[in-house]
Amino acid sequence: MFKNFLGKDRSPLGSFIDRNHRLSQEILAKETKLSRNTISDLCKGDSRRPQIQTQQKIVSALRKLGYNVSTSDFW
Template structure:
């Protein structure tokens, strides 16, 4: 049993944020994307962001020096 994340399933994106030490709240604040949207993106691979939100997330992460692209996490 994992206490980290309270045992909830994580998406590829959620696991990546965990590995990078980036909180959902921090990403929400820096990207301007609603925290509940970020939470859904982290909790399972079934949810995909709108192109507008995805681009805001990618832009915010690139500002932090992260080399990522939309299709690293979400199929096009």
């Protein structure tokens, strides 16, 4: 588990978004066509492992945005 600059627990996905200032939860939600609430839940420190399709959508969107990531980076 990670903590952000406000001291909140963050998942590996949330920490990744926090570190990459060009990236936001809104951008990721738009690219994946997942709801903003879903992305927010996945960024929280207590988030559960999402379904395979959701994981694939997130990794695919991040790759499309130019990030070299894999599913194992986050889950």
